[in-house]
Amino acid sequence: MIVDYIANRDKASFTEICTDLSIPKSSVHHLLEVLTVSQLLRQRADGRYVLGLRLFELGGLAIKNIDLRKDAIGFMHTLVKETELTCHLGILEGDNGFFLSKVESPKAIVKTSWKGKKIVFNRMSLGKALLA
DSSP states (O other), X not given: OHHHHHHHHSOBOHHHHHHHHTOOHHHHHHHHHHHHHXXXXXXXXXXXXXXXXXXXXXXXXXXXXXXXXXXXXXXXXXXXXXXXXXXXXXXXXXXXXXXXXXXXXTTOOOOOOOTTOEEOTTXXXXXXXXXX
16 A cells, blocks of 8 residues: 555655545554565655655566567557557556556657556557546
C-alpha cells in the first residue's frame, strides 16, 4: 500500500502516509525502514519518501522475460519508419496496463513514457487501444 501510495503521489511524508492510509505510526516507521533499506523507497533530504531505483531494476528484470517485446520490435521500427511517429508497445495485466517498449521517431515530440510505466487508460492513446 505504501509503495502504491507514493507511486501515485510522486512523494509523501511520514505523516501523510500514516494519515491517508490509516496505518499506525509504529507500523509505518518499521515498513518505511524496511522499504528504504531494500532500496524500494528513498528518503530525500526534505524527509519525504520517493520510489527507489531498486524498483526500476526489478521492473527491467520483469519486462525482459516477456517475449512479446522481442517479437514486436521489428514491427515497431517499421511503423516508426512509415509514420514518422513514436511507437509504444503495451500490455494489459489484470486491470492495469504497462508500457513494455518504445521506439522514438526521429521527428518525435518528446513524451514522458518509459518501460514499465503504468498506463492511464483514458489519457493515453495506447491505453485506449488496449481497452478496445
